[in-house]
Amino acid sequence: xxxxxxDTAVVxxxxxxGSGSKIWHFSHIMQNAVLGxxxxxxxxxxxxxxxxxxxxxxxxxNVSIYTGVVCDDDVFLGPSMVFTNITNPRSAVIRxxxxxxxxxxxGASIGANATIVCGxxxxxYALIGAGAVVTKSVxxxxxxxxxxxxxLGWVSEFGHxxxxxxxxxxxxxxxxxxxxxxxxxxxxx
Numbered sequence: 001x002x003x004x005x006x007d008t009a010v011v012x013x014x015x016x017x018g019s020g021s022k023i024w025h026f027s028h029i030m031q032n033a034v035l036g037x038x039x040x041x042x043x044x045x046x047x048x049x050x051x052x053x054x055x056x057x058x059x060x061x062n063v064s065i066y067t068g069v070v071c072d073d074d075v076f077l078g079p080s081m082v083f084t085n086i087t088n089p090r091s092a093v094i095r096x097x098x099x100x101x102x103x104x105x106x107g108a109s110i111g112a113n114a115t116i117v118c119g120x121x122x123x124x125y126a127l128i129g130a131g132a133v134v135t136k137s138v139x140x141x142x143x144x145x146x147x148x149x150x151x152l153g154w155v156s157e158f159g160h161x162x163x164x165x166x167x168x169x170x171x172x173x174x175x176x177x178x179x180x181x182x183x184x185x186x187x188x189x
Contacts, residue, residue: 068099078112141185
């Protein structure tokens with residue numbers, strides 16, 4: 001075993017857990033879940049069957065990641081954020097064959113208490129503000145806040161707001177350059 005699991009954590013048989021990952025108090029990793037190397041799974045987290053987390057994914061306390069969710073490398077899931085996997089849930093109607101997929105792109109961050117309605121993908125390096133309710137797919141590098149979530153602007157790979165001048169912006173921390181063209185952001189250096 002090349003990962004750490006707290007004594008109170010439950011790790012079902014059939015999981016794949018990457019080297020250096022940590023699973024903390026009262027968390028449950030269900031069968032066929034896949035966690036990449038160096039993931040950090042906070043307290044009271046449930047990772048459902050067939051969920052896939054890339055490398056270096058950080059899941060804060062009180063998060064449930066349901067079947068149908070895939071997170072790429074370096075994703076941050078804030079405390080008590082919520083994924084859904086059925087758009088029209090009913091207690092008396094079994095829809096386990098109708099789980100909708102949600103893909104969270106590399107480096108994206110989802111703030112505390114945000115809700116991601118299933119079937120909506122989060123683009124790479126997007127930043128979803130605390131408490132936001134995402135009801136549409138999110139572009140890479142987009143900054144969204146509110147309920148329903150609305151785009152306020154763009155962020156760098158380091159999470160800083162980008163200020164574009166003549167279609168070019170520079171991250172104040174990394175000095176990486178970004179280009180805004182046709183309502184899409186790409187990193188150019």
